[in-house]
Structure formats: structure tokens, C-alpha cells
Amino acid sequence: MPFFHSDDYLLALPMLLLTLFALGVLMVDLMLPRDSKVVNAWTAFAGLIFAGAGVFRIQQQINRPEHGGSVMGFSGFSGTLVVDRFAIFFFYLFLAAAAVTILMSVRYLDIEDEQHGEYYALILFSVVGMMCMAAGNDLVLLFIGLELMAISTYILVGFLRRDRRSNEAALKYLLLGAFSSGIFAYGLSLLYGLAGSTNLQQVAMALAAAMQPGHVRVIPLVALVTTAAGLFFKIAAVPFHQWAPDAYEGAPTSITGYMSVAGKAAAWALLLRIFLFALAPMRPLYLPIVVFVAIATMTGGNLAALTQTNLKRLFAYSSIAHVGYMLLGLIAGSPQAPNADGIRGILVYLMVYTFMNLGVFAVIASLRRRDLIGDELEDLNGLFFKAPTEAVLMLAFLLSLAGIPPLAGFYGKYFIFLGLMESGHYALATLAVAYVAVSVYYYLRVANAMFMRTASDAVPVSISWGMGAALGITGLATVVIGIYPEPFLRMVNWSMHVTQAPALAQLLR
Amino acid sequence: MQNHILSIILFLPLVGAILLLFIPRDNKDAIRWIANAFALAGLLVSLPLVPWFWAQRAQPGFKFVEGAAGNWIPSIGAGYHIGVDGISFLLIMLTTLLGWISILSSWTAIQDRVKEYYIWFLVLQTGMLGVFMALDFFLFYVFWEVMLVPMYLLIGIWGGPRKLYAAIKFFLYTLVGSVLMLLGILFLYFNHHSLTGAYTFDIQAIYQTAPQVVDHYGLAVATVLFFAFFIAFAIKVPMFPFHTWLPDAHVEAPTAGSVILAGVLLKMGTYGLIRFSIPLFPKVAMDPRVRGAMITLSIIGIVYGALVSLMQKDMKKLVAYSSVSHLGFCTLGIFALNPLGLSGSVIQQINHGISTGALFLIVGILYERRHTREIAEYGGISNVMPLYATITLIMFMSSLGLPLLNGFVGEFTILQGSYMENKWWAAWAVTGVILGAAYLLWLYQRVFFGNVTNPKNEHLHDLTPREVLTFAPLIVMAVWIGVYPKPFFEVLDQPVKQIVGIVRPDYPLNPPAARAQGSGSPRPTAAIGAAGGGR
Structure with a gap:
């Protein structure tokens, strides 16, 4: 068997295309005059479309009728890269999130006077990193993907060079992020030490052996705790969440949106790969940790969001709270195996969250004017009178975040609660719905400001075509997934390779 | 026409709301005329239901059934499945009548933001009608929540001095109840699956399995479930001590909002008690x-x-x-x-x-x-x-x-x-x-x-x-x-006896004192809708 097979590069085609386009953006940028930097956005957008086509090509291969629908995916590069259904689902999410982010960035960067090609190149690089996180089957590749995404994001957070908040946020994020990456890498190194291999299946087998009665479990436990801590940091779960509000507040609004959906989805893909593949034998040990973190995250996120007056901080805490609900999906199930509806809930949640949360940040970004930052709650006052369509869309996003049917956000909560009810976690389910009611309070505060307060100024909100497209895509997705979720649920089922009665073992191979 | 009468009644107000979106907001009189026309049309299209329903009042089960279980979101077993029996028929007629009256009464009372007002009102109308028609738990829950949003905006935008407080209080109270109900629904859904192997939200299917919760999980679990539903409905009714949102919401709401709130929204609570709490948990209700x-x-x-x-x-x-x-x-x-x-x-x-x-x-x-x-x-x-x-x-x-x-x-x-x-x-x-x-x-x-x-x-x-x-x-x-x-008692005779038959199988259903002597024969053990819709 040749060390690198040519098919391997076909599997990596989406990533390679993105890298090429990112490098292309960097080079073309040098030749562009100052007033036509928008070409960079187009180039990056084209790169995303080409990468999407590449992903579609792999998806077609998986769906080939002669396979009889039994193929989970293909692995390449000596088993380090696995482009399976699970990874493809996340690929689409990353690409969609990046595309919408680019659409909403063009005008925003003009106003900030920071229209540089590097911005778009970094977005593409971070997508490559995220794809490695979703498709990695090897500790090293996963870690490289994580760092590629994280470093790109550190820079993007601090992209507003002349804004002190942006610099502060980037520095905080960098320091805490590097710290947590270190802890995470330490955990991975222990796993490697236990298994003698960086392959996830090898790690799982070694852990399964170590979990047999009579073995000393200290090292696996330390590995578990450090790995988990690193992952919880990346998804911004309490008590590792402190970076999120600062980074979200300081970052350019478009990047806040991007981090909160694509970065989160990637971290979740990584978390699911590690917890469901490598650490699967340790599920009885990690469950109590996850339960504690989930409760703390829901509590911390929801209660802190109640008192925020800055919109970006408010939605930072709200996104922390959403992570708490998603963690419940991991808890659902028995101590031996996760519940399929819980896992499906996480995937559906990430899908709908991508659109509704990006929509929220698109609305906030559109408020930015030369003389107004537009990220305070008061800046939304009377938005309905200035921009009724935007206000109604924002209302839809808010209600969707709150989980009111028939909007997309409901289905994420639906599957997670169903998973909890199926596996008998009634107390957790009740606690979660109580926090849903709490969350409605702060979402309605935003709605109140838009619909029931009068505007402090009469300056109309002008929306560029890019922003209009971003709002249109996110709004349409939020409503259409809400009213007719069937094709989207099929997509999630496809990615889990289950139809009605799920066998999770298949997901994990 | 008879086959789709319920859908027509249900979505006509929504069509009106969508049409209003395209009318310029300054053209207030056109907006008022169109909204009133749709409200009146909503009442008029519901009137043929009266003779048609009367003709089949004694037949068991739901009438004018449309759609089927699981045809909306097959992968979770949710369907667009609607139908009426005597109880929901009367409440639907009340809704279309009061909807028209409240919209007519708003002609001069609402002067600001006229367009939105009528749009939200018509959306509210669809939401309320859907609650009374749904034969699918998922659909029911969707309508139950959908109707919260327009009412919240009606109170919050056109309300009195403390409108923000009243609107949020209304929303939160109702939501707390309804999310608990959601957990209850999910439990019954899962219970149905473990008993029959099928995932469905169909109410008539769940009617068959929900009473067995007592046998499989014990009376205590069934009682907790009963209360998960009961709190949602009791808040809506509102029963003491869940009533504290009501005075605030009523006092702050605009007149037409109060009419609809008192006239129809509160009935969703009592309707839920009759339609769900009692037939789903007969043993608990009789405890x-x-x-x-x-x-x-x-x-x-x-x-x-x-x-x-x-x-x-x-x-x-x-x-x-x-x-x-x-x-x-x-x-x-x-x-x-x-x-x-x-x-x-x-x-x-x-x-x-x-x-x-x-x-x-x-x-x-x-x-x-x-x-x-x-x-x-x-x-x-x-x-x-x-x-x-x-x-x-x-x-x-x-x-x-x-x-x-x-x-x-x-x-x-x-x-x-x-x-x-x-x-x-x-x-x-x-x-x-x-x-x-x-x-x-x-x-x-x-x-x-x-x-x-x-x-x-x-x-x-x-x-x-x-x-x-x-x-x-x-x-x-x-x-x-x-x-x-x-005539009203005759319309109610069949569904009411069916419910009593479920809760108290040994109850003498034709006592001499009963004033409502319907033509339907007593069917003490039959479950609601077991015979399907008699078109």
C-alpha cells in the first residue's frame, strides 16, 4: 500500500481548495487598488462554493446506489482523515456559516475602515481548521485543526487594530486559549501514552482495556479530565466560559457571529469525536462531569444574560446557555451508551443555531454606522420604526433561540428533551425547561426594545445587498426549517446513518 | 368543500394577514376594510359548519377530519391532522364570532400602527382556531405557542401604561406552563412508542396508550404527568392560584385584546383540561x-x-x-x-x-x-x-x-x-x-x-x-x-358522554335527571375517536 494514495487528496479536496483560495486572496489582495477590495470577498466566496462542490462530490460517492446506503464514509492518509457522513454534515455547516459571514462582513469592514484581504483569507483558513476537527480520526490531526482554527480566530477577533476593546479581547482570548490548548494537548499526550497510538480507535481500545476491573485508573482519569477541560473551554461551557463574553464583545460583530456558530460547531464536532469515539469506554466516568458542567452552564449562561445591557455580551451569555442545553444531549442515554435522540438533538441544534444566531449578529452588525457602534440594547430601541423587516426577522431569530415553535430553534430543544425523557432524566429535563422560561425573559427584553420603545434617533438603517442576502438566508432558513423540518431532519439522520431506530455503534465506526 | 372546511376556516385569517403585508401602512382605511372583510369572511365560512355539524352530531368520533397522522414531519411522527367534535365545534364558532367582533370594535380604538395591529390579530385568530382543531399533539403544541407571540405584541404595543410588564408576565407565565406540558407530551409520545413500537403524536393513538401509564409506571408518575399538563392549562384558565397574570394582562391590553383574551384564550385552558387532562389520565382525574x-x-x-x-x-x-x-x-x-x-x-x-x-x-x-x-x-x-x-x-x-x-x-x-x-x-x-x-x-x-x-x-x-x-x-x-x-346540549351530548365513559366506565349514562337526551347510545368503554371521523 502506497503511503499516500491519490484518492486521499480527493478526500482532502475541499480543504485543499479552501487553502488555495485563501492563498489566492492573499496574493490578489496585494494587487488590488484600495477601493476594489470587495474582490477579495468574491474570491473567498467562490472558494467556499468550490469547496462545497467538493464536499457534495464526496457525499455523492457515499450515496452511490451500488453501496446500498451502507457506507459511512472514506478514510485516507493512513486512517488519520475520515470523511464520513458525520464530517460532511459539519462541513456543510462550516461552509454555510462562513458564506453568510462573508456576506455580512463586506459593508461592515468598510465602515470600520479595515477592509483587508487577510480577513477573508483567515476565515477560509479557519474553515480548513474546522474541517480537520470534524474529519480528524487522529489526535494529532485533531489538534492541528484546532490550533489552525484557533489562531485564525485570535487574529480575526483582534482585527479592528484601532479599537481597544478588540485588542483587549484578542489578547484575552489568545492567552486563555493558549492555556486551554496546552491543557488539552497534555490530555492528548496522556491518551497517546496509554494507547501507544494517536489513532482514535486505538485509543478507545486501550481505554476499554484500562477500564476493566483491576486496573489502576488514575492516568485515564487525568487524561479524561484534562481533555474534557480543554474541550469545555472551546465550547465555552461554565466554568471555562470567562473568555467568551469579552471575546464576543470586542470582536468585529461579523466575527462574533462566526465564532459563535462555526467555531462552536467545530468545537462540538471535536468534542463528539473525542467523547463518542476515543473516550467512549469512559462514559460512566465522564457523565458526572458533564452533568455538573451542563447544569452550571445553563445556570451561569441564563442568569448572567438576564442583566446584560450590551447586546453582544447578552448573546454571548445566551450562547453559553445554549451550550448547556446541547450538553444535555450528551448526557441523555444510559451510562454505557448515549441516546440517539440526544445526539441527533445536538446535531439539529448546531444546524439551526448556525442560522438563527448568525441572523442575530447580522442584525446587530447592520446597526453599525460611522457614528454608532450599535451593540447596546438601547441602540435597538424603536428598530421597528426604522427597519420593520429587520425587526420582524430579529423577532423570529429571538423566538427561535427561545425555542418557540414553529421556528427552527424549537427542533434542537425538542430532540434534546426527547432524549432526556426517553432515558429517564426527568429532573434534568425539568430544570432545562425552567431555564428556557428564564431565557425568554432576556430575549423578550430585546424584542421589547425593538417593538415597544421609541427610537432615540431617526437615522434610517441602511442595508447593503450583502447584508440583505445574509439576513435573507438566515431568516429563510430559520422559518423554513421551522415549518417544514423534514428534509433537514433527514439530512441529520443521514449524517448519523440512522432512519428510525438508531444504532449508535454505526455512527461511531 | 366539506372535506376542507376546517382548513379554510383555519387559514383564512392568515391569508388576510399576509395580504395586509402588501398594503402601504399609511392607507389606514384600506387596512381596516381588508382586515374586517377577512374577519367577517372568517365568520361566514364557519357558518356552513353549523348545519353540517348538526347533521352528524350524534355520530361518534371527530368530524370533518383532514390530513392524517404523521403526514407533516414523518421522521418524528407529527401530522397535520385536524378535526372537531361537539366541544371544539362550539369553541370554534365562538372564536370566529368573537374574532370578527373584536376586529370590528377596533375600528376607532386603534389609531397607531394600524397595519401591524390587524396583522397580529389575524395571526392570533389562526393560532387560536388551530388549538381547537388540532388532532395531533405536535400540531396542538405549535398552535398553543404560536398564539402567544401575537397576544404578547398586542398587549405590549397597544396596551396601557404598564404594558411592558404585563406583556412579559403574560408570556412567561404561559410559557412556563407550556414547556412543562411539552415534557408531558414527550413522555406520552415515548410511552406510546414503548407500548406499540410506533412514534406518533396522533391524539387518538395516544388516547389509547396514555391511560396505561398508571399500569406501567404507577399512579405517582401518572399524577406527576397529569400535573405537567394541568399546570399549563390551569395557568391559561386561570385557576387560583395561577391567576395573577390575568388582571395585569387584561387591564393593560387594548379592548379587543381583552375580548379575545377573555373570550377565547382562557377557553384554551378549559378545553385542554377536557380534551387532554381527563381522557389521558382518567385514573388520576378520579383520584x-x-x-x-x-x-x-x-x-x-x-x-x-x-x-x-x-x-x-x-x-x-x-x-x-x-x-x-x-x-x-x-x-x-x-x-x-x-x-x-x-x-x-x-x-x-x-x-x-x-x-x-x-x-x-x-x-x-x-x-x-x-x-x-x-x-x-x-x-x-x-x-x-x-x-x-x-x-x-x-x-x-x-x-x-x-x-x-x-x-x-x-x-x-x-x-x-x-x-x-x-x-x-x-x-x-x-x-x-x-x-x-x-x-x-x-x-x-x-x-x-x-x-x-x-x-x-x-x-x-x-x-x-x-x-x-x-x-x-x-x-x-x-x-x-x-x-x-x-341544541347546544345536543351537540355536546355525544363527546361529553364519551369522556365520562372513559373516566367512569360504571357511570349510568342516561340517568332520568339528565336534561340532554341525545340520540347517541351510551358507549361506556369506547375511547374517543376510536371509530375515526365520520364524514
Whole structure:
């Protein structure tokens, strides 16, 4: 068997295309005059479309009728890269999130006077990193993907060079992020030490052996705790969440949106790969940790969001709270195996969250004017009178975040609660719905400001075509997934390779 | 047409709302005409339902069934499945009637943001109708939540001085209840799957499996589930002690919002109790402790609501608290769990919609002219507005239960039903009737009798033809139910007996005392809708 097979590069085609386009953006940028930097956005957008086509090509291969629908995916590069259904689902999410982010960035960067090609190149690089996180089957590749995404994001957070908040946020994020990456890498190194291999299946087998009665479990436990801590940091779960509000507040609004959906989805893909593949034998040990973190995250996120007056901080805490609900999906199930509806809930949640949360940040970004930052709650006052369509869309996003049917956000909560009810976690389910009611309070505060307060100024909100497209895509997705979720649920089922009665073992191979 | 009549009724208001989106917002009169046309059309298309339903009133099961289980989101087993029985039929007719009346009554009351107002109102109408039609738990839950949003905006945008507080309170209270209900629904959904192997939200399928929760998980679990549903419905009704959102919401809401809130939204709670709480958990509902608690809360609601009404200085608040008292009668009738109590309860729900809806309109008319609802500001109004005073008197009499008007029929039947179970229940409830007469007559005396003491009231103009038109159908209905309620009881006979048959299989379903002698033969053990829809 040749060390690198040519098919391997076909599997990596989406990533390679993105890298090429990112490098292309960097080079073309040098030749562009100052007033036509928008070409960079187009180039990056084209790169995303080409990468999407590449992903579609792999998806077609998986769906080939002669396979009889039994193929989970293909692995390449000596088993380090696995482009399976699970990874493809996340690929689409990353690409969609990046595309919408680019659409909403063009005008925003003009106003900030920071229209540089590097911005778009970094977005593409971070997508490559995220794809490695979703498709990695090897500790090293996963870690490289994580760092590629994280470093790109550190820079993007601090992209507003002349804004002190942006610099502060980037520095905080960098320091805490590097710290947590270190802890995470330490955990991975222990796993490697236990298994003698960086392959996830090898790690799982070694852990399964170590979990047999009579073995000393200290090292696996330390590995578990450090790995988990690193992952919880990346998804911004309490008590590792402190970076999120600062980074979200300081970052350019478009990047806040991007981090909160694509970065989160990637971290979740990584978390699911590690917890469901490598650490699967340790599920009885990690469950109590996850339960504690989930409760703390829901509590911390929801209660802190109640008192925020800055919109970006408010939605930072709200996104922390959403992570708490998603963690419940991991808890659902028995101590031996996760519940399929819980896992499906996480995937559906990430899908709908991508659109509704990006929509929220698109609305906030559109408020930015030369003389107004537009990220305070008061800046939304009377938005309905200035921009009724935007206000109604924002209302839809808010209600969707709150989980009111028939909007997309409901289905994420639906599957997670169903998973909890199926596996008998009634107390957790009740606690979660109580926090849903709490969350409605702060979402309605935003709605109140838009619909029931009068505007402090009469300056109309002008929306560029890019922003209009971003709002249109996110709004349409939020409503259409809400009213007719069937094709989207099929997509999630496809990615889990289950139809009605799920066998999770298949997901994990 | 008969096959799709329910969908037409359900979505016509929504079509109107979508059409209104395209009308420029400055063209207020066009918006008003279109909204009223759609509201009236909503009522008119529901009228053919009356003869069609009457023809099949005695057949078992749901009628005019549309759609099928699981046709909407097959991968989770949710369907667009709608249909009606006697109970939901009456409530749907009430909704279309009150929807038209409230939209008509808003013509001059709403001057700001007219376009949005009518759009949200029409969306609300669709949401409420959907709740009464849904035969699928998922669909039911969607409509139940959908209707929250427009009502929240109606209160929050066009409400009184404390509108923000009232709107959020309304939303949060209802949401807390409904998310608990969601967990209950999910439990039953999963329970259905473990018993039959099928994932479905179909109500008729879950009717078969939900009562078995007691056998598989024990009475304690079933009771917890019962309360998960009960709290959602009790908040909506609202039963004491879940009623505290109601006075705020009512006082702050615009007049038409109050009419719909009292007339229809509260009925969603009682409807839920009848449609879900009782047939899904018959053993729990018949448990003496649970039933005793329900009856006690109902009676506290009746007496407490009436006592608090007596002490109000604000007319609208008085009417709001009187709702707590009247809805107490409805829940008392429900938990009497015999045919008389249940059909009396439904009749009383219709009555409350008619008379309390009218009372809110009455208060709204004075408010529109004087911009105050303080009782002390008025006096001797019958001298300046005689027509208004006459209509008010009729509606007050209807509300306090004067024989030959609708209120008497409902309250009498409920009292009769509860007397058959336990005479003390009826004895306590009767005090509510007496107090009801007291607060309404005292209010009438203070506002309408005597000389005009406040010079600002001297030149109030009497009702306009449009305002008379809003009251006319309500008065006709009040007299009809009061004089000849037999058709209403006949419509209710079959579903009510079916529910009693589920809860109390040994109950003699044709006792000599029963006034409602339908043509349907008693089917004590049959579950609701087992025979499917008889088109």
C-alpha cells in the first residue's frame, strides 16, 4: 500500500481548495487598488462554493446506489482523515456559516475602515481548521485543526487594530486559549501514552482495556479530565466560559457571529469525536462531569444574560446557555451508551443555531454606522420604526433561540428533551425547561426594545445587498426549517446513518 | 368543500394577514376594510359548519377530519391532522364570532400602527382556531405557542401604561406552563412508542396508550404527568392560584385584546383540561385527592374572584377578576366529571365568551370616550347614553345569571352536576352566584344610576351604529342560549358522554335527571375517536 494514495487528496479536496483560495486572496489582495477590495470577498466566496462542490462530490460517492446506503464514509492518509457522513454534515455547516459571514462582513469592514484581504483569507483558513476537527480520526490531526482554527480566530477577533476593546479581547482570548490548548494537548499526550497510538480507535481500545476491573485508573482519569477541560473551554461551557463574553464583545460583530456558530460547531464536532469515539469506554466516568458542567452552564449562561445591557455580551451569555442545553444531549442515554435522540438533538441544534444566531449578529452588525457602534440594547430601541423587516426577522431569530415553535430553534430543544425523557432524566429535563422560561425573559427584553420603545434617533438603517442576502438566508432558513423540518431532519439522520431506530455503534465506526 | 372546511376556516385569517403585508401602512382605511372583510369572511365560512355539524352530531368520533397522522414531519411522527367534535365545534364558532367582533370594535380604538395591529390579530385568530382543531399533539403544541407571540405584541404595543410588564408576565407565565406540558407530551409520545413500537403524536393513538401509564409506571408518575399538563392549562384558565397574570394582562391590553383574551384564550385552558387532562389520565382525574384539590381550587377561584371583584375601583379590573370567578364555575363543572357538569362547563365557557367579551367591549366604549376606567369618575350615565345603558344591563344580567339569559343555563347546569356529586360543592359555588350579582349590580348602580355628577360626562354620545353592530350578535346569542339551549346540549351530548365513559366506565349514562337526551347510545368503554371521523 502506497503511503499516500491519490484518492486521499480527493478526500482532502475541499480543504485543499479552501487553502488555495485563501492563498489566492492573499496574493490578489496585494494587487488590488484600495477601493476594489470587495474582490477579495468574491474570491473567498467562490472558494467556499468550490469547496462545497467538493464536499457534495464526496457525499455523492457515499450515496452511490451500488453501496446500498451502507457506507459511512472514506478514510485516507493512513486512517488519520475520515470523511464520513458525520464530517460532511459539519462541513456543510462550516461552509454555510462562513458564506453568510462573508456576506455580512463586506459593508461592515468598510465602515470600520479595515477592509483587508487577510480577513477573508483567515476565515477560509479557519474553515480548513474546522474541517480537520470534524474529519480528524487522529489526535494529532485533531489538534492541528484546532490550533489552525484557533489562531485564525485570535487574529480575526483582534482585527479592528484601532479599537481597544478588540485588542483587549484578542489578547484575552489568545492567552486563555493558549492555556486551554496546552491543557488539552497534555490530555492528548496522556491518551497517546496509554494507547501507544494517536489513532482514535486505538485509543478507545486501550481505554476499554484500562477500564476493566483491576486496573489502576488514575492516568485515564487525568487524561479524561484534562481533555474534557480543554474541550469545555472551546465550547465555552461554565466554568471555562470567562473568555467568551469579552471575546464576543470586542470582536468585529461579523466575527462574533462566526465564532459563535462555526467555531462552536467545530468545537462540538471535536468534542463528539473525542467523547463518542476515543473516550467512549469512559462514559460512566465522564457523565458526572458533564452533568455538573451542563447544569452550571445553563445556570451561569441564563442568569448572567438576564442583566446584560450590551447586546453582544447578552448573546454571548445566551450562547453559553445554549451550550448547556446541547450538553444535555450528551448526557441523555444510559451510562454505557448515549441516546440517539440526544445526539441527533445536538446535531439539529448546531444546524439551526448556525442560522438563527448568525441572523442575530447580522442584525446587530447592520446597526453599525460611522457614528454608532450599535451593540447596546438601547441602540435597538424603536428598530421597528426604522427597519420593520429587520425587526420582524430579529423577532423570529429571538423566538427561535427561545425555542418557540414553529421556528427552527424549537427542533434542537425538542430532540434534546426527547432524549432526556426517553432515558429517564426527568429532573434534568425539568430544570432545562425552567431555564428556557428564564431565557425568554432576556430575549423578550430585546424584542421589547425593538417593538415597544421609541427610537432615540431617526437615522434610517441602511442595508447593503450583502447584508440583505445574509439576513435573507438566515431568516429563510430559520422559518423554513421551522415549518417544514423534514428534509433537514433527514439530512441529520443521514449524517448519523440512522432512519428510525438508531444504532449508535454505526455512527461511531 | 366539506372535506376542507376546517382548513379554510383555519387559514383564512392568515391569508388576510399576509395580504395586509402588501398594503402601504399609511392607507389606514384600506387596512381596516381588508382586515374586517377577512374577519367577517372568517365568520361566514364557519357558518356552513353549523348545519353540517348538526347533521352528524350524534355520530361518534371527530368530524370533518383532514390530513392524517404523521403526514407533516414523518421522521418524528407529527401530522397535520385536524378535526372537531361537539366541544371544539362550539369553541370554534365562538372564536370566529368573537374574532370578527373584536376586529370590528377596533375600528376607532386603534389609531397607531394600524397595519401591524390587524396583522397580529389575524395571526392570533389562526393560532387560536388551530388549538381547537388540532388532532395531533405536535400540531396542538405549535398552535398553543404560536398564539402567544401575537397576544404578547398586542398587549405590549397597544396596551396601557404598564404594558411592558404585563406583556412579559403574560408570556412567561404561559410559557412556563407550556414547556412543562411539552415534557408531558414527550413522555406520552415515548410511552406510546414503548407500548406499540410506533412514534406518533396522533391524539387518538395516544388516547389509547396514555391511560396505561398508571399500569406501567404507577399512579405517582401518572399524577406527576397529569400535573405537567394541568399546570399549563390551569395557568391559561386561570385557576387560583395561577391567576395573577390575568388582571395585569387584561387591564393593560387594548379592548379587543381583552375580548379575545377573555373570550377565547382562557377557553384554551378549559378545553385542554377536557380534551387532554381527563381522557389521558382518567385514573388520576378520579383520584379523590386530585379531584378534591381541583374542586377546592375551583371553589376558591369562584369565591375569591367574586370577592376581589367587589373591591375594584377600575371597571376593567373588576371584569377581569369576575373572569376568575366564572372560570371557576367552568373548572368545577369539568371536575364534577358527570355529563351535566361537563356540558354545563362547555356551555358556561361559551357564555363567558359572550358576556365577558361584551363586558370588555362595554368598558372599552366608555374608555374610548373618557380615557378613564375609574368607577368613581362616572355616575348617571344612563341619562346621557340610554341605548348603551340598556345593552349594558342586558349583558350584566347575562353575566350574573338571570334566567332566560345564557349565564343562568350554564351556572345552573354546573351547579346541578356538582350537586349530584357532593352537595357541599354546589353550596359553596352558589355563593359565587350571589356575589356575582352583588358586584355587577353595584357596579351598574354606581356607573349608570343617579344624576350625572361629573360634568365631563354630560356630553358623551351614545352608541354609533358600528358599536351596536358589535353587540347585536352577542345579545342574540345570549337570548338564544338562555331561552332554548337544547341544541347546544345536543351537540355536546355525544363527546361529553364519551369522556365520562372513559373516566367512569360504571357511570349510568342516561340517568332520568339528565336534561340532554341525545340520540347517541351510551358507549361506556369506547375511547374517543376510536371509530375515526365520520364524514
